[in-house]
Amino acid sequence: MKSLAELAKIREETLKKVDIRKERKGTRIVVGMATCGISAGARPILTALLEEVNKRNLGDVEVTQTGCIGICQLEPIIEVYKEGEGKVTYVDMNAEKARRVIAEHIVNGKIVSEFTIGAYEK
Amino acid sequence: MELYRSHVLICGGTGCESSGATNIEEKFKVELKKHDLEKEVKLVKTGCFGLCEAGPIVIVYPEGSFYTQIKVEDIEKIVEEHLLKGRIVKDLLYQESVEEDMIKSIDEVGFYKKQMRVALRNCGLINPEVIDEYIAMDGYKALGKVLTEMTPEQVIEVVKGSGLRGRGGGGFPTGLKWQFTYASKGDQKYVACNADEGDPGAFMDRSVLEGDPHAVIEAMAIAGYAVGADQGYVYVRAEYPIAVNRLQIAIDEAKEYGLLGKDIFGTGFNFDLEVRLGAGAFVCGEETALLKSIEGQRGMPKPRPPFPAVKGLWDKPTLLNNVETYANIPQIILNGAEWFAGIGTEKSKGTKVFALGGKINNTGLLEIPMGTTLREVIFEIGGGIPNGKKFKSVQTGGPSGGCLKEEHLDTPIDYDNLVALGSMMGSGGMIVMDEDNCMVDIARFFLDFTVDESCGKCTPCREGTKRMLEILDKITEGNGTLDDLDRLESLAETIKSASLCGLGQTAPNPVLSTLQLFRDEYEAHVNDKKCPAGACQSLLQYFITDGCKGCTLCVKVCPVNCISGEVKKLHEIDQVECIKCGACVDKCPFNAIIKK
Amino acid sequence: MAKNILTKENFDKLYEVMEANKGRKGALMPVLNEAQNIFGAVPLEVQKSISQALKIPVAEIYGVVTFYSQFSLEPKGDYVIGVCLGTACYVKGAQAIIDRISRDINVAIGTTSPDGKFTLEATRCIGACGLAPVLTVNEDVYGKLVEADVPDILKKY
Numbered sequence: 001m002k003s004l005a006e007l008a009k010i011r012e013e014t015l016k017k018v019d020i021r022k023e024r025k026g027t028r029i030v031v032g033m034a035t036c037g038i039s040a041g042a043r044p045i046l047t048a049l050l051e052e053v054n055k056r057n058l059g060d061v062e063v064t065q066t067g068c069i070g071i072c073q074l075e076p077i078i079e080v081y082k083e084g085e086g087k088v089t090y091v092d093m094n095a096e097k098a099r100r101v102i103a104e105h106i107v108n109g110k111i112v113s114e115f116t117i118g119a120y121e122k
Numbered sequence: 123m124e125l126y127r128s129h130v131l132i133c134g135g136t137g138c139e140s141s142g143a144t145n146i147e148e149k150f151k152v153e154l155k156k157h158d159l160e161k162e163v164k165l166v167k168t169g170c171f172g173l174c175e176a177g178p179i180v181i182v183y184p185e186g187s188f189y190t191q192i193k194v195e196d197i198e199k200i201v202e203e204h205l206l207k208g209r210i211v212k213d214l215l216y217q218e219s220v221e222e223d224m225i226k227s228i229d230e231v232g233f234y235k236k237q238m239r240v241a242l243r244n245c246g247l248i249n250p251e252v253i254d255e256y257i258a259m260d261g262y263k264a265l266g267k268v269l270t271e272m273t274p275e276q277v278i279e280v281v282k283g284s285g286l287r288g289r290g291g292g293g294f295p296t297g298l299k300w301q302f303t304y305a306s307k308g309d310q311k312y313v314a315c316n317a318d319e320g321d322p323g324a325f326m327d328r329s330v331l332e333g334d335p336h337a338v339i340e341a342m343a344i345a346g347y348a349v350g351a352d353q354g355y356v357y358v359r360a361e362y363p364i365a366v367n368r369l370q371i372a373i374d375e376a377k378e379y380g381l382l383g384k385d386i387f388g389t390g391f392n393f394d395l396e397v398r399l400g401a402g403a404f405v406c407g408e409e410t411a412l413l414k415s416i417e418g419q420r421g422m423p424k425p426r427p428p429f430p431a432v433k434g435l436w437d438k439p440t441l442l443n444n445v446e447t448y449a450n451i452p453q454i455i456l457n458g459a460e461w462f463a464g465i466g467t468e469k470s471k472g473t474k475v476f477a478l479g480g481k482i483n484n485t486g487l488l489e490i491p492m493g494t495t496l497r498e499v500i501f502e503i504g505g506g507i508p509n510g511k512k513f514k515s516v517q518t519g520g521p522s523g524g525c526l527k528e529e530h531l532d533t534p535i536d537y538d539n540l541v542a543l544g545s546m547m548g549s550g551g552m553i554v555m556d557e558d559n560c561m562v563d564i565a566r567f568f569l570d571f572t573v574d575e576s577c578g579k580c581t582p583c584r585e586g587t588k589r590m591l592e593i594l595d596k597i598t599e600g601n602g603t604l605d606d607l608d609r610l611e612s613l614a615e616t617i618k619s620a621s622l623c624g625l626g627q628t629a630p631n632p633v634l635s636t637l638q639l640f641r642d643e644y645e646a647h648v649n650d651k652k653c654p655a656g657a658c659q660s661l662l663q664y665f666i667t668d669g670c671k672g673c674t675l676c677v678k679v680c681p682v683n684c685i686s687g688e689v690k691k692l693h694e695i696d697q698v699e700c701i702k703c704g705a706c707v708d709k710c711p712f713n714a715i716i717k718k
Numbered sequence: 719m720a721k722n723i724l725t726k727e728n729f730d731k732l733y734e735v736m737e738a739n740k741g742r743k744g745a746l747m748p749v750l751n752e753a754q755n756i757f758g759a760v761p762l763e764v765q766k767s768i769s770q771a772l773k774i775p776v777a778e779i780y781g782v783v784t785f786y787s788q789f790s791l792e793p794k795g796d797y798v799i800g801v802c803l804g805t806a807c808y809v810k811g812a813q814a815i816i817d818r819i820s821r822d823i824n825v826a827i828g829t830t831s832p833d834g835k836f837t838l839e840a841t842r843c844i845g846a847c848g849l850a851p852v853l854t855v856n857e858d859v860y861g862k863l864v865e866a867d868v869p870d871i872l873k874k875y
Contacts, residue, residue, distance in 0.1 A: 007262055049664065063502075068246060072487070079228070118226055361842065399747065418744040478809065480806050520805070
């Protein structure tokens with residue numbers, strides 16, 4: 001890195017990907033994979049998400065790991081940032097639930113309310 | 123990319139156009155200009171939202187307020203109320219979005235509402251193993267700014283001005299530490315990071331390293347520039363394999379990008395970073411012990427002065443801060459000292475990360491502005507105590523801290539308030555206890571920990587903590603006397619004043635604070651040979667009540683065959699033989715076995 | 719315990735590590751960490767060869783090895799059961815769990831079973847406090863435990 005301009009360029013390009021606003025382009029799914037998440041079983045969920053996305057050939061969907069989302073006892077947690085939608089937090093996940101999120105939410109645009117943090121809180 | 127505070131989306135679909143969206147856009151322009159909001163609010167004309175019967179539609183982000191059937195005359199109100207004052211105009215909202223208020227994102231639940239994320243701002247958001255994502259969140263911008271626009275003196279002034287204090291527990295002003303290291307003469311200086319997070323129940327630093335390792339790397343490079351060091355070490359617990367791995371990946375990425383190494387940003391500044399693993403010694407969280415350990419020796423503390431800022435690693439001036447302290451630095455540089463100093467209380471600035479655990483509904487990691495009360499943390503963010511149990515105490519500061527009571531809950535959290543109450547901030551572990559936890563047992567638990575972790579160098583700590591533990595064992599087994607309580611207090615005072623390092627000086631705190639606040643529990647153990655919380659096994663007995671149906675399951679599960687009774691008749695436990703394992707309680711289908 | 723850990727293969731790995739760390743400041747800790755991984759322990763024979771390569775007296779190395787809890791002089795069992803006794807776990811009843819395991823497999827806390835199968839340890843906080851109480855068996859993590867879960871977990875090994 002020899003200049004600030006280089007840094008700014010990387011920033012511009014990547015910002016589109018990690019944009020958390022509803023105006024973002026494409027879909028980003030993050031899986032909380034700090035020690036808590038992994039202990040609670042986040043790895044098979046990440047694998048299931050990646051499998052589903054590849055199987056369905058969903059081009060503009062990115063699945064990635066992230067650090068601690070904070071609320072440990074609801075792990076494993078995944079969060080969906082979808083074009084035109086607010087962030088959706090799914091809690092207490094497993095691989096099967098994750099597959100349903102891909103089918104219903106990502107593909108058909110219907111949030112799986114029963115898995116969301118709001119449903120869990122009730 | 124310009125960043126706007128709010129976005130106003132106006133539907134430009136055919137349906138809305140025909141119901142007057144163009145006039146609405148014009149009116150917004152006029153109103154925004156009137157209130158001088160053009161630079162803060164962006165107007166966007168979008169495609170059809172698909173709800174044409176409710177048009178014209180306007181959506182305001184970041185709230186996502188969905189305004190429907192908007193007329194030109196409504197716009198003045200939206201701009202004045204919502205965009206200027208931040209109050210959503212409820213009666214213009216789409217009706218269903220009011221009714222269907224099912225919470226969908228974590229940001230809306232009680233756990234998040236009172237939080238403010240500075241050190242954790244990227245945790246849970248970016249992929250920690252992709253440097254570009256950190257850069258997208260303004261990463262390494264602070265390093266760029268420091269190297270191209272600021273002198274080391276100016277950097278130190280900003281850190282001092284921010285009022286940031288060490289987040290590892292002691293609360294020493296960070297800027298002063300930087301200044302001392304800067305002022306020390308030496309041909310070689312070092313920057314070190316304490317990531318040997320040893321307090322049981324604390325995992326703040328691990329979460330930062332796992333979720334946002336680049337923030338620490340960037341801050342250490344900034345610190346290196348400020349104090350005049352070209353080499354840094356991060357000392358991490360080996361028990362944190364994921365954190366170690368992600369940190370190493372991050373360092374490698376930063377090197378590849380030239381953000382670590384030689385001639386960073388073409389400014390001639392060199393800085394390199396190395397990870398060193400701890401090997402399981404709590405005392406290595408103490409700064410002089412940590413530096414010894416990096417040097418490859420037994421991690422035993424040495425007397426201060428000389429402080430590490432004068433004589434640290436290999437006797438060279440060394441700056442040592444903890445992970446969370448560093449994680450605040452890039453934000454302070456970018457947003458300015460005043461911004462940071464504007465958060466928190468008079469003497470404790472900024473935010474603090476806590477690991478909330480124990481008997482609490484929402485266990486987890488949270489970051490709050492200093493000055494938030496314990497009650498807000500435990501009952502609003504933490505969601506209170508599970509299973510309808512009663513709150514008894516909250517422990518802060520780990521083995522160096524103390525236990526606080528109900529009456530302390532309205533205290534605003536800051537360094538000085540907690541010390542005044544006989545506890546301390548510590549690194550940020552916060553363990554909540556309910557009526558089932560015995561405070562004598564908790565004090566014993568912490569003493570057991572310090573006895574195990576005392577390095578053995580100085581006598582008061584090595585011998586004194588051991589004697590204290592023996593007395594506590596005696597009390598929890600029902601053999602204590604009132605004299606023992608006095609003996610505990612006098613030992614505690616001696617250990618506090620005569621120990622060499624922080625470990626010994628604070629080791630008696632859990633005992634002293636529980637003795638002061640929960641003396642009645644100690645006395646119950648000593649005088650009545652009872653544990654009021656029902657936690658000390660030796661003082662308990664198991665009984666079978668009339669609820670017994672004589673199913674004989676308990677007889678089968680008892681490992682020492684001390685339960686007798688005929689089928690379908692009340693069973694009995696032989697108190698002499700019983701080892702109080704509780705297996706029968708778990709097995710009994712009628713909940714007929716109790717302990718008291 | 720007849721497991722021979724002092725194989726030539728292991729020593730070759732160690733020499734490689736020491737070669738890579740030669741001249742590095744404070745090389746002893748990184749080398750010992752690796753040695754513990756390679757051999758599963760750092761017995762005297764291993765300390766001697768480290769002493770020769772790094773030119774550090776054995777006495778000093780022995781002092782360091784015995785100071786840190788991550789280093790052990792004898793190898794551990796095939797399955798290391800670590801019950802977290804951090805504060806959050808303790809408050810939620812970890813002591814009863816570790817006592818139960820100790821009873822069920824007949825191994826005192828901090829020791830290895832005679833057949834070398836299990837080592838039972840009380841570990842320091844592993845930071846999975848949200849799942850408290852927690853235990854680990856090698857890499858596997860079990861959380862939100864009650865005492866009655868113990869037999870089923872042990873059965874798997």
